[in-house]
Amino acid sequence: MVEKKSKSRMHLLTEGVAIVPAGLGNLVADTGALAQLMPPEWVREWRDSEP
Incomplete structure (x- = not known):
């Protein structure tokens, strides 16, 4: 329904x-919430290891 409305109004x-x-x-909401609370050192580790 959303896709149909958006395509009809903003083709x-x-x-x-x-x-x-x-x-x-x-898990989308949980992952987003965790990203807001994640300590910067976790982010650096994750970027370095590229899981």
Whole structure:
């Protein structure tokens, strides 16, 4: 429903765009919350190891 409405009102901006389920499923909100609280040293470690 959202995709249909956005395409009908903003065709030039939404051409070729698809709304799909998040790859993280139900963990999207949890992952976003964790990212807000993650200490900077964890971020540096993660970037260095590139999991």
